[in-house]
Amino acid sequence: MRIVIGAPGNGASLKDELKSQLEADDRVSAVIDLSTANITYPQVSFQAAQSILDGNADRGILVCGTGVGTAIAASKVDGVRAATAHDLVTVRGSIENYDAQLLCMGQNVIAPVEAKALVDVWLDLRHDPASNYGQRLDEIAAYEAQ
Numbered sequence: 001m002r003i004v005i006g007a008p009g010n011g012a013s014l015k016d017e018l019k020s021q022l023e024a025d026d027r028v029s030a031v032i033d034l035s036t037a038n039i040t041y042p043q044v045s046f047q048a049a050q051s052i053l054d055g056n057a058d059r060g061i062l063v064c065g066t067g068v069g070t071a072i073a074a075s076k077v078d079g080v081r082a083a084t085a086h087d088l089v090t091v092r093g094s095i096e097n098y099d100a101q102l103l104c105m106g107q108n109v110i111a112p113v114e115a116k117a118l119v120d121v122w123l124d125l126r127h128d129p130a131s132n133y134g135q136r137l138d139e140i141a142a143y144e145a146q
Helices: 009-023 041-053 068-074 088-096 112-122 132-144
Strands: 002-006 030-033 059-064 082-084 102-106
Touching: 002 009, 002 041, 009 030, 009 059, 009 102, 009 112, 041 059, 041 068, 041 102, 059 068, 068 082, 068 102, 082 088, 088 112, 102 112
Parallel strands: 002 030, 002 059, 059 102, 082 102
Antiparallel strands: none
């Protein structure tokens, strides 16, 4: 799996820890870090979302202070779903139910050890388009197409 990752300055520390984890994981074939010294959370979010749409990455992780700003910005890119998640239920739901391509986390909200444990689970999660939630995603896509 190819993972795009990024963060502005207020998420860089956690992003770096997650990046190291991903680089050492056999399930991950590539880690693409979009972070730069002065990147803003909207810029890195738009770039990560576009990287997924362009087929350069399969999923992504964005880190800011709370995870909310990156999720809002990334979700503005047509065809991308980003979810803020800091616990097992929301991490599982983000993929299994909502097929979110981007996981957003907040450096000020979650301890690195907990974030790493959730990312470990996240890598194995899959969405079933035949599930009841698959129909809900179709409903959302139909609204977006209007």
